[in-house]
Amino acid sequence: xxxxxxxxxxxxxxxxxxxxxxxxxxxxxxxxxTEAGVMLTSEIPIETGTGFELQLELPAEIEGIRTIQxxxxxxxxxxxxxxGFYNTGFxxxxxxxxxxxxxxxxxxxxxx
Numbered sequence: 001x002x003x004x005x006x007x008x009x010x011x012x013x014x015x016x017x018x019x020x021x022x023x024x025x026x027x028x029x030x031x032x033x034t035e036a037g038v039m040l041t042s043e044i045p046i047e048t049g050t051g052f053e054l055q056l057e058l059p060a061e062i063e064g065i066r067t068i069q070x071x072x073x074x075x076x077x078x079x080x081x082x083x084g085f086y087n088t089g090f091x092x093x094x095x096x097x098x099x100x101x102x103x104x105x106x107x108x109x110x111x112x
Contacts, residue, residue: 009034010111014059015041021053021069028088030056033107035100037072037091041080046088048074054090062105070099 015029018040028042038056040046056068072090079086095103 009039010107013110013112016059016106016110017057019055019057021055027052027054028086031087033103033111035103035107037075037089039087039089041083041085041087043085045079045086046074046077048077048088050074051093052090056106058106059110062102062109065102068099068102068106070095 009032011032012030015031018027018030018038019025020027027046028040030038031041032039051071051073054070054072056070058066058068060066071093073093075089075091077086077088092103
């Protein structure tokens, strides 16, 4: 049975880079975000059901911080037939209170 999203997606005004913590490689760009997760668009498919250690690059400091590191699990992935890019939904895992607050501020500051 498909798990229903708990909160509405918020489209980002800017596509924010998301990198793999262990390699620093660009995984994709965040295109929408909620308090529970983030959707990335990328040039390559991302395996679903996998845990990742990621960092979200902010365009400006929030509380003196330019990147938010977080654990997330890839929940779904699909190729966009119009753009040819892959969209992948991630669910945050074990966000600290500080990081949850930063995500909330990102939503307020950078989302429509």
